[in-house]
Amino acid sequence: MSSTDTANPTRTPSPAAAPTAPSTRELVARQVDYWWRVYLRTWHGTLASSFLMPLLYVVAIGVLLGGYIDSDPDQLAGAPSYLAFVVPGMIAGQVMTVGVSETSWPVMSGIKWQKVYVGQIATPLTVPSIVLAQLAFVAFRLLVAVAVFLLVLAPFGVLATWWGALLAVPVLILVGLAFAAVCFGFTAGLDSDTTLTVIYRVAILPMFLFSGAFFPVSQLPAVLEWLAKATPLWHGVSLTRMLTTDTLAGGQALVHLVYLGALAAFGTWWAVRRLTAKLVV
Amino acid sequence: MISARGLRKEFGDFTAVDGIDLDVPAGQAFGFLGPIGAGKSSSMRMIAAVSPVSGGELRVLGMDPATHGPQIRARLGVCPQDDTLDVELNVRDNLLVYGRYFGLPRGEVRDRADELLEFVQLTDKAKARVDDLSGGMKRRLTIARSLINRPDLLLLDEPTTGLDPQARHVLWDRLFRLKAQGVTLVLTTHYMDEAEQLCDRLVVMDKGRIVADGSPLDLIRTHSTREVTELRFGVSVDGGHAALADQVADLADRVEVLPDRLLLYSAQGEETLAKVHERGLQPAAVLVRRSTLEDVFLHLPGRSLVD
Known part of the structure; x- marks a missing residue:
């Protein structure tokens, strides 16, 4: 209790005398301990899923099913084999899943069930800092998932160049973040989680199946091909495939990057806006 | 602050x-x-x-x-x-x-x-x-x-x-x-x-x-009396507790009618109770107590509090 308060209760210090607010970067840094503990609590589960799931997919679809597929590299976006074609698709699909799973039910819980955000907003933390800290955590989760996936796949000889594989890491993190940010914004405005289940069925799963992960979208009828090419996953898959199969085309790659970057930026802005509307009322 | x-x-x-x-x-x-x-x-x-x-x-x-x-x-x-x-x-x-x-x-x-x-x-x-x-x-x-x-x-x-x-x-x-x-x-x-x-x-x-x-004390002093006499009558009374309120209205500074009892506000609760008995009324249960904040609420406009 400051003594000046008791000595002169009518004192009203000018706002200029108040300490300056901590920067958003500082506020994000203050949440590292929290997210690190969340990670320690969940890493074994997530590691198993980011190790085992991709391995099962690659073996079943890439190696075993792919063994029946004997196609011209021209029809497989320049990939030397179906395995080499499908691996970047699956890894991009995997980062989408990680991104969305970290910002769907966990965000709902933070608002509605455990109300962790409600506890956080009572401290100097601000909504933008809460959103950015959680997305930073998602980026870290993606980094681990992507690194594990690539290490598991390296022995299959599907990564054309080491530098391509290395460049694919930040690209895949961006893909996952674009999905995570938009999903954060979407979930933050929901009143119940039933819509989330629907989104998984009508958006995430079809996107995974039809956005060029398993077959070239040129196989689709023209209208659906256009639709597939509008999805963020198609951009993520194409860009990843360019890097892992050494077929990088500068202009096309830039379009993918700008699309994904813009989506991540929009999602972040939307998430801040919708979470603010939920928490600061 | x-x-x-x-x-x-x-x-x-x-x-x-x-x-x-x-x-x-x-x-x-x-x-x-x-x-x-x-x-x-x-x-x-x-x-x-x-x-x-x-x-x-x-x-x-x-x-x-x-x-x-x-x-x-x-x-x-x-x-x-x-x-x-x-x-x-x-x-x-x-x-x-x-x-x-x-x-x-x-x-x-x-x-x-x-x-x-x-x-x-x-x-x-x-x-x-x-x-x-x-x-x-x-x-x-x-x-x-x-x-x-x-x-x-x-x-x-x-x-x-x-x-x-x-x-x-x-x-x-x-x-x-x-x-x-x-x-x-x-x-x-x-x-x-x-x-x-x-x-x-x-x-x-x-x-x-x-x-x-x-x-709390100010509120009790301002909005209530020192003591309260609570009277509870059986459910068989005609017209319920409200009907009995008229018979005791003059014995206290104020009478509150609750669904299950009457509250008589006065400085001396025991004296009030004695007068109630003199009238020949036989409540099933009685309690004489000090006023609390609850009594303040019964008196304040915010009656919804007791609902």
Whole structure:
């Protein structure tokens, strides 16, 4: 209790005398301990899923099913084999899943069930800092998932160049973040989680199946091909495939990057806006 | 610590807080009392700098919540109505991560967390998962968490709602100790015994307005008599308790008719009771007691409180 308060209760210090607010970067840094503990609590589960799931997919679809597929590299976006074609698709699909799973039910819980955000907003933390800290955590989760996936796949000889594989890491993190940010914004405005289940069925799963992960979208009828090419996953898959199969085309790659970057930026802005509307009322 | 003039909070067409004036000096235990939906929690959320003010003026710790939210919140302790703990982290970790939100160094947070676990008698539960704690323990942990930054002002929203009597008394004892240490407390409650126990000063809210203001004793003196005689008659009485009220109306300063009993307000409860018996009335049960805050409510415009 400051003594000046008791000595002169009518004192009203000018706002200029108040300490300056901590920067958003500082506020994000203050949440590292929290997210690190969340990670320690969940890493074994997530590691198993980011190790085992991709391995099962690659073996079943890439190696075993792919063994029946004997196609011209021209029809497989320049990939030397179906395995080499499908691996970047699956890894991009995997980062989408990680991104969305970290910002769907966990965000709902933070608002509605455990109300962790409600506890956080009572401290100097601000909504933008809460959103950015959680997305930073998602980026870290993606980094681990992507690194594990690539290490598991390296022995299959599907990564054309080491530098391509290395460049694919930040690209895949961006893909996952674009999905995570938009999903954060979407979930933050929901009143119940039933819509989330629907989104998984009508958006995430079809996107995974039809956005060029398993077959070239040129196989689709023209209208659906256009639709597939509008999805963020198609951009993520194409860009990843360019890097892992050494077929990088500068202009096309830039379009993918700008699309994904813009989506991540929009999602972040939307998430801040919708979470603010939920928490600061 | 807090000063408000004509403070308002509106949600669309609904007015939750309808122009209240407040002044809470340092060291006071200040209570918002009133029925659920009276505007207590809305007022608290504005003071906690998490809810924008719709109208009027508000200063918390000398600052404007609209422009200095983070700076105000840095010096507040908030114990919300829902515990908002991370149920998957253990008890001590909940305190550690929370302390970091205030920018406190890790070493200091660790020391402070151990101190606070001691203070709320949860030291032996430090490694337990929050999920495994009882309701009372969770509440105490939330209070410990709200103290991690050594706040100048502690805001408690319905601190003992939903707790069993024993857990409430443990909590009250801890809050008394904080008060003795000079922490300014602001709490909301719809329990009158809680307000009477803890608060130096109370405002009674109803429908977004302040309908009474003073110390618990002041409120009782102003709005009630020294003693109360409670009379309960059997259910077979014609016209119920209301019909009997006329027969005793002149025996007390005031008579309140409740669904299950009559309350006769007078300075001397036993004398009043004797007169009731002289009239030949035979109540099934009687009780003579001191006035409490509950009696104040029966008298105030905020009658919805007794519903």
